[in-house]
Amino acid sequence: MRMSSEHQQKMERRGEGTLAIIMLALIQGFLSTGAVEVRSSMNPAVVGASVTLSLSPSTALNSGSWAVGGSLILTWTGAQQAVFPSHTGRATVDVQTGALTLTSVTVADSGLYVVQSANPQLQAGASLSVYVLISNVTLKANPTDLMEFNSSAVVTCSVSSGSSLSFLWLNSSSEVTGSDRVQITDGNSTLTIVNVTRYDQGPFRCLVINPLSNSTSAPVNFTINYGPDNMALTVNGQNTTSFSVGSNLTLLCSAQSGPEARLQWAFGGETLNTTGPLLELLSVSEKQSGSYSCLASNHRTNVNRNITTNIMIAKSPLSGSEQRAVGVGLLSLLLWVGVLSSLPDVGGSFSR
Template sequence: MEKKSEGTLAIILLALIQGFLASNAVEVQPSINPAAVGDTVTLSLSPPAALKSGSWALGESLILTWLGDQQAVIPSHSGRAVVNILTGALTLNSVTMADSGVYVVQSSDPQLRANASITVLDPISNVTLQANQTDFMEFNSSAVIACSISSGSSPSFLWLNGSSEVTASDRVQLTDGNTTLTIVNVTRYDQGPFRCHVFNAVSNGTSDPVNFTISYGPDNMALTVNGQNTTSFSVGSNLTMLCSAQSSPPAQLQWAFRGEVVNTTGPLLGLYSVTEDQSGPYSCLAFNNHTNMNSNITSHITIAKSPFSGTEQQAVHGPLLPLLLLVGFLFSLPDGGGSFSP
């Protein structure tokens, strides 16, 4: 009687287990998902189950079947698919994009059915850029760069200017699925380097940089004298004037005094032992032969005598001379000049 009860209990437990497995308690877990073309993917059962027989299919297409330690693989997967007869796990070697889909495992001993999806992606390769041109005039041209790849499935495109991400704005357009970057009315700040970064779930790649040459200026000129902001100097001083301008290519610089061009070019103008008649407006003229633009800056320099120089010094010190002589005489007397008596 006791043995009959144990047998009944075993049958009930087996039925419960089969029902448990049949109710999708067993899941299929891919070792990689998504996978790259060429990877090896294993589809394992969780929890593991000892299946005496069963089959694997991709959608409705059979891949293989097994019974005990015997398995049969259909020709399309010959040499690439194998099942672990102890655990029921399916291993796929050298997967291709055609291996993407829903994989279904079925068994009648014990009863179960489970499935899982995997996606196989082609890795990104050979990211390249093509620009409409690389030399521009500021505010007069638009730059267009196209990004392309030799291979890669489901790619996403990201643009970089240096280390900063390029985002759309009034002047910046990202079109054709972000594969094309257009910069309207380029400025001096659009020189780059521009790169295209392409990625998917299994790989990524970045293009070589593209740099632009943008001609601009001259503008934002500055003029200093002896490295100072002052414009007043004493007669006899040495003056070094420094002129600068923002310009690409560098501007040609010419100097003028009182509206007349002087025979000095370049950023420096030196004046030595200046005199009063060298007071007046000094101008720096800048010209860019690429943009055909020019600009200028003027500083009014005043050169005057020092208030303590020449005859003015004599006028100050003249009346003091007799007093100094008298004091020196008194201190030279034998008693030290401490007193004076008639």
């Protein structure tokens, strides 16, 4: 079947219209992405500021409209402009350049702003982000007095003001990251440490950040009750336990404990009237040989530990030089005895 000339002409006109629409779309895309850009006087912007969105390069627009997120802000034709109720009193347009000015911006003003004009044909857009400055970062920890291996620490970070917040936890100057015992939840605003150890005392801080500002909390410290454990006992700073009669001995006891352990001394199983890390024995005698114990107790953990050492005190054997001197003396004595015994009996050789 052959197509009539009239129908063929209609198809051609329809095709030309479609081509025109495509070309117009391409031109608009070129204007929005290449030839003309929307630039913000401040981006990101702080709540309460004034922001101007202008075209670059500057373009004379006889009419047009501004919208954000698909909702119209205002329209203008010539010198006349109409502002929609959502932006009454806060939005104005430069009717010659099409520049939009927003005053007293809020977080709700964040979004994609699009300007359109039919004379000349133009469409362009840009995103604006508005943030609240961060202030008064505080930590709440409950409780702070904990038992090692039996308690969990929970710290919550909050701010008086701020938007689009990111939270970072610090232990001293090191970043705290999640692990089997460490949980960071509620958008990273809560830190939980399960089965705390003596190394979880802190100080812990919370650093809060957004694209416009940052602020750090005051530190929080935990009191971790632990021990006593890892006890040690030395005598005169040595590992030896044998000493001579007349020696002066200093016994030193230590234990890891929080709070500090109470140290009590005992000798031969009997408690001495001496407390603290040092026990001093002056000019010791043999009867002071025996077992010496250091007893450590922690009133918060109710844990008791002890460590014992056995000390031997004996008379000192002769030194090598002393032994040689004694040997020389004995030899001299023996020589004299030999000489005397070899002399003749003078008294027995005379007779009357």
